[in-house]
Structures are given as C-alpha cells and as structure tokens.
Amino acid sequence: MKSLRARISLWFALSATITLAVLFAVGYLLLESHMQRDLDLLNKTEFEQIRARLGTDYGALTPQIVDQRIHETADYASVLFYVNIDEPPHDMLFYSNNLDGKPIPDVPGKHIYNAFVPGVGELRVGEFIMPPFDVTIGTPTRQMRQDLTAYVEVCIALLVIMLLTSGLIGIVTSRLILRPVRLIGETANRIRSDNLAERIAVPGGKDEIFDLVRLLNQMFDRLEASFKQARQFSEEVSHELKTPLSLVRLHAERLLVEGKLERRQEDAVLVQLDELARINQMIDELLFISRAEVNGVTLNLINQHPGHFLRSVEPDLHALVEHRGRRLRCVQHGDGLVAMEEKWLRQVIFNLLTNALRVSPPNGLITMTSIVADGSWCVSTEDEGPGLTDEQCERVFDRFVRFNVRAGEDQGSGLGLTICRSIIELHGGSIRAQPRGGELGLRVSFSLPVATVVESSYAMGQPLLGT
Ligand SMILES: Nc1ncnc2c1ncn2[C@@H]1O[C@H](COP(=O)(O)OP(=O)(O)OP(=O)(O)O)[C@@H](O)[C@H]1O
Ligand SMILES: [Mg+2]
Known part of the structure; x- marks a missing residue:
C-alpha cells in the first residue's frame, strides 16, 4: 500500500478492532466461567437437598427406600437436574427419570466437569461423595451455551461496526495529521534553483513537525x-x-x-x-x-504575431537547410499575440533546426509546425534522424548532455538545448522532446502562453513559404 494515509487508516482500524476483539474474547471466558460457577452452585444446592432428604441414617437404608426418598426430590427438580447415585464397586443405585437409564459419564480424578449424555446433551456435572454413595448431579448447559452464542453474535456485529467506524475515523485523522506534511511537500516542491529563497512556513506548537520544518529550512539555507x-x-x-x-x-x-x-x-x-x-x-x-x-536575465518582451515572426526568420532557415542539402517545410495554424523577445526566440528556433540538420539524412525533410490554439503558441520541429529514446528525451535538456556522438562529426558542446529551455522558461513557457510516434526521428516542441487570441488573420494550415 503506497499511500501513508491509507496505511495509517488501516493500522488504526485494525488495531482498534483487534483490541476490541481481544477484550470480547476475555469477556467470553469470564462470562463462561461465571455461568459455570453458577451451575456448580446449583448442583451443590441440589446435592444438599438430596442429602437432607436421605436423612442421617442413609447408610442403613435399603436400595428401595433410597430410591423412594430421592425420587420425590429428583422428580420435583427433573427440569433442571439429572441425578445418578451409585455405590462403588456395586451397580448403579439410582437414576433420575429424565436420564432414561443412561448414566452420567464419570471423569476419573475430577469432581466438576462437563460431560455429554446422548439424548440429553451437554451437562455441567458435580460429583459429591457421601460414603458409601457417589452422588453425581448434572445441569444442562443448553441455556448457558445459548447465552454465550448470543454474546458472540453481538460481539461480531460490534466488531464490524468498530472496523467501519475506526476506518472512517482513521481516514479523517490521518488526513488531519498529514496535512502539515502535505503542505511541507508542496512548498518543498516549489523551491527550485530560481526561487531558493522561499521557505516552508513554520507551524505553531513545538512538535515533531515543527522540528522537521526547522531542519528542512536549515537544509534549504545551506543549499x-x-x-x-x-x-x-x-x-x-x-x-x-x-x-x-x-x-x-x-x-x-x-x-x-x-x-x-x-x-x-x-x-x-x-x-x-x-x-x-x-x-x-x-x-x-x-x-x-x-x-x-536566477532570473538574472531581463527580457524586452513585445507582443507579436507568431506568423509575422516566423515569416521573418523563414528565409534564413531555408537558406541554412538548403545549404546542407536537406528540405524544410514550415506550417502555421491560427493567430494570436505572444509576448516575446525576437532575438531569443530566433536563437531557440535556430538551435532546434541545427540539431535537426545534424541528424537528418541527405535530402531528409525537417518539418516546423506552429500552432496557436487553446491559449498557447506551440512550435515543433520534426526530423527524419535516428531520434532518441524516452529516457534520453528526459535528459536531453541538461547541460553538456550529448548522445550517439561519432568521432570526427561536427562537435557541439551540449548546451544548445539547455539554452533553449532557459529562454523558453524565461518567456513563461515549456519545452520538451519526444520520439515521433511510430516514425523515425525526434519531435522537439515548445509552447508559450498567448497574450491575446486574434481571429484568424492567417488561414489554417497555410504554409508560410514553399515546402
Ligand atoms: N533532433 C535530434 N535528433 C537526435 N538527437 C538529438 C536531436 N537534437 C539533439 N539531440 C541530441 O541531444 C544532444 C544535446 O543537444 P544540444 O543542442 O543541447 O547540444 P549539441 O547540439 O550537442 O551542442 P550545441 O547545441 O551546444 O552546439 C545532442 O548532442 C544530440 O545527441
Ligand atoms: Mg544543439
């Protein structure tokens, strides 16, 4: 997960939900043991009743009398209790009617345990010694299990609600927490070589963000x-x-x-x-x-029609191209007024053309297209040379960058395009290079903002001079 905001929200939601789930699990165990203790108490109370019913002379009673005395008590409580009395090592002395003759299983060494009786279900069992008798009393755990299942269902519903609400709270809180970081990022992104004096606004409160901003600003000072x-x-x-x-x-x-x-x-x-x-x-x-x-060059900007400007440079472009045995085609679309200083834009266009000439094959065609549309003037040169890869296009405007230079070739210094970029940026525009889609060659294009759009005084697609 790439976004820190999403990760914070997820961690928050998961940790809140897991904590609640652990609490619910502990609650389940406590509730279960509490309910079982209640059942044990019931078993004990029933045993006390049976003992009282048998009387103090129970050791001398015949099995029939024992059976008769207990039946009254056991039948009365048969909704709640299951009773076995045996006289080890002899046979079983007494079964309560609701057991249908099935004994409550014995767990050796344990006096309190859970046991399963077929046809009856799970019982909470208490084994009481009344020499020579072993009295085993069981209470159904059905109700307890039902209550626990209802508890689990409620917990699951609460956990789902917790997951959703904590996720939402996480999104909102992470947005609030990361807001200063986003502002820092935006300011840091604005600080470039031409506005190195800008600094990130120091937030109030002396927290970690305050320290980070202070450190970043100190780093910008040093830079x-x-x-x-x-x-x-x-x-x-x-x-x-x-x-x-x-x-x-x-x-x-x-x-x-x-x-x-x-x-x-x-x-x-x-x-x-x-x-x-x-x-x-x-x-x-x-x-x-x-x-x-450092914006240390002052331009003398004058609003000009791109068409007029291109007409003035075009004869020189043609002379240069024909001298090198290549062909040039110039096309102009649309019209407007662009704030420019002619001598610098002439230099850009000649730099682009010189580059295109260097790589064009003999008789190769170089196309220069100028379009005024959507508030910008866009000029591009396309050649039929070997072109550049996307990665090379990214780096081609850096200082002293030159590609595929062959020994003995007309040597450039690798500064032409860097200067073009500086000139275009001083005019408030942008420049980029890209491979010609599907065809061999490179397209280098720059665009400048149009000050005023003029209703077409140049016909669309009109070539400036012959192709
Ligand atoms: N149209 C093009 N087709 C292919 N590669 C190009 C083209 N234009 C520029 N390049 C590559 O980009 C590099 C940099 O161009 P840039 O204009 O900055 O410098 P240069 O032409 O080598 O020297 P300078 O312009 O300073 O005389 C060139 O060396 C060349 O490898
Ligand atoms: Mg060049």
Missing part, C-alpha cells in the same frame, strides 16, 4: 548558500577566462595579419582561432544559463 557560491564561482571563472582568451586571440590574429607564417603554421593558427571562438561561445552560453537560472 541556497552553496548554490550561490557555485554560481558566483562559475561567473567569476567565466569572466577571468575571457580576458586571457581575448589576448590569445589577438596574438593569433596578429600573426596571421603579419603574413610571415608558412602555410602549415597558418592553418594551425586558423584551427586555434576556431577553437578559441568555440570556447568563447561556450563561456557566453554558460554565463547566460547561470544568469537565467
């Missing part, structure tokens, strides 16, 4: 401090690296301008300049990502 340190460190390192890199680049460019290098040396310097440019770009990207994570 916030170390996050800040790490960010500060990477920003400082990035800044410190930029100056020597610029100097190295300047020296390399001067060597080229002077023109005194041999062909081979010139090529080597050009490779160095390429690599320096890559490192520079990587530093800029890392700086951007770490600032975006």
Whole structure:
C-alpha cells in the first residue's frame, strides 16, 4: 500500500478492532466461567437437598427406600437436574427419570466437569461423595451455551461496526495529521534553483513537525548558500577566462595579419582561432544559463504575431537547410499575440533546426509546425534522424548532455538545448522532446502562453513559404 494515509487508516482500524476483539474474547471466558460457577452452585444446592432428604441414617437404608426418598426430590427438580447415585464397586443405585437409564459419564480424578449424555446433551456435572454413595448431579448447559452464542453474535456485529467506524475515523485523522506534511511537500516542491529563497512556513506548537520544518529550512539555507557560491564561482571563472582568451586571440590574429607564417603554421593558427571562438561561445552560453537560472536575465518582451515572426526568420532557415542539402517545410495554424523577445526566440528556433540538420539524412525533410490554439503558441520541429529514446528525451535538456556522438562529426558542446529551455522558461513557457510516434526521428516542441487570441488573420494550415 503506497499511500501513508491509507496505511495509517488501516493500522488504526485494525488495531482498534483487534483490541476490541481481544477484550470480547476475555469477556467470553469470564462470562463462561461465571455461568459455570453458577451451575456448580446449583448442583451443590441440589446435592444438599438430596442429602437432607436421605436423612442421617442413609447408610442403613435399603436400595428401595433410597430410591423412594430421592425420587420425590429428583422428580420435583427433573427440569433442571439429572441425578445418578451409585455405590462403588456395586451397580448403579439410582437414576433420575429424565436420564432414561443412561448414566452420567464419570471423569476419573475430577469432581466438576462437563460431560455429554446422548439424548440429553451437554451437562455441567458435580460429583459429591457421601460414603458409601457417589452422588453425581448434572445441569444442562443448553441455556448457558445459548447465552454465550448470543454474546458472540453481538460481539461480531460490534466488531464490524468498530472496523467501519475506526476506518472512517482513521481516514479523517490521518488526513488531519498529514496535512502539515502535505503542505511541507508542496512548498518543498516549489523551491527550485530560481526561487531558493522561499521557505516552508513554520507551524505553531513545538512538535515533531515543527522540528522537521526547522531542519528542512536549515537544509534549504545551506543549499541556497552553496548554490550561490557555485554560481558566483562559475561567473567569476567565466569572466577571468575571457580576458586571457581575448589576448590569445589577438596574438593569433596578429600573426596571421603579419603574413610571415608558412602555410602549415597558418592553418594551425586558423584551427586555434576556431577553437578559441568555440570556447568563447561556450563561456557566453554558460554565463547566460547561470544568469537565467536566477532570473538574472531581463527580457524586452513585445507582443507579436507568431506568423509575422516566423515569416521573418523563414528565409534564413531555408537558406541554412538548403545549404546542407536537406528540405524544410514550415506550417502555421491560427493567430494570436505572444509576448516575446525576437532575438531569443530566433536563437531557440535556430538551435532546434541545427540539431535537426545534424541528424537528418541527405535530402531528409525537417518539418516546423506552429500552432496557436487553446491559449498557447506551440512550435515543433520534426526530423527524419535516428531520434532518441524516452529516457534520453528526459535528459536531453541538461547541460553538456550529448548522445550517439561519432568521432570526427561536427562537435557541439551540449548546451544548445539547455539554452533553449532557459529562454523558453524565461518567456513563461515549456519545452520538451519526444520520439515521433511510430516514425523515425525526434519531435522537439515548445509552447508559450498567448497574450491575446486574434481571429484568424492567417488561414489554417497555410504554409508560410514553399515546402
Ligand atoms: N533532433 C535530434 N535528433 C537526435 N538527437 C538529438 C536531436 N537534437 C539533439 N539531440 C541530441 O541531444 C544532444 C544535446 O543537444 P544540444 O543542442 O543541447 O547540444 P549539441 O547540439 O550537442 O551542442 P550545441 O547545441 O551546444 O552546439 C545532442 O548532442 C544530440 O545527441
Ligand atoms: Mg544543439
């Protein structure tokens, strides 16, 4: 059972019901022994009556007189008592009429016991010695058994009621007990790298929950401090690296301008300049990502029609794709106004397209679809490359994550999609990657909230440019 609430309710219901069942069982045993003691007392009283009836000279009486004297008493009480008198080792001296000649069984060594007489049923038996006679008196336990059965039935009904009501009480109490834990969970879930300053509200009362909240808040304090340190460190390192890199680049460019290098040396310097440019770009990207994570990037948002925006970038997209020998198809549906800063969204779209180009086969088709519907603008790129697994799609937006990189291939740094995610989140949207259902390739799509829906100024399904 996964939910703690369900487990608490179940434990509560079971422990309350089991406790009650144990109490009922103890009650049953006490009641039974109490009733049996009453029956024993009745047997004893009957014996005293028989003894009085026989008189003090009973030892000298003939069996006939004994029989005659007892019959009067035994017959009178035959509804309640069954009586045997024997004179060991001789035969039975007397049977009460209600025994129909059947003896009450003897349990050697015991004077009080339960015995079963065929045709009569269970008897509570008391054996009394009156030398030379053994007087055995039995009282039916039928009524006692009936009372005990009724007791058991009532107990079972009460246990069922107890199980149901304690289950209900358990559900309500566990909900109340776990309410602060749920609130803690909700707040802790909200605390991310971009709002590390938020803390869980400390509840009143110095109980275990209070201690837990205090410990969690202390942990968040430590996390916030170390996050800040790490960010500060990477920003400082990035800044410190930029100056020597610029100097190295300047020296390399001067060597080229002077023109005194041999062909081979010139090529080597050009490779160095390429690599320096890559490192520079990587530093800029890392700086951007770490600032975006603390909302340190201010956007200049302007409401724009997605259609207008895509029309403005589309010629460059086509030029890039055709240059790489692939095909591009752009489709736009619906219209609205979306708050965006154009330069950043251009970067997202170019990053997605560059990724798609890297994996597309020659002449492969890349489809870019833009849809404005249900209060959001959704843009997706689909390619005919090898695609990614679900698990890879989960991780693809993390820093420096790269998959299936083959030696000698156009090397990326693994930051492109991380930057895309930062840009899209700064715009209040979300981005995700998923395998193209049933087909080879990957679909990466982002969506942004639409500020105002505009009644279709773009025809549905209208291609922006030729396919
Ligand atoms: N369309 C795609 N199809 C298959 N794999 C992809 C696709 N897009 C991205 N990937 C995988 O995700 C990884 C990360 O992509 P990302 O754009 O973040 O980095 P990159 O392209 O390797 O480098 P950068 O964009 O920084 O130059 C890529 O290395 C690639 O393995
Ligand atoms: Mg990329």
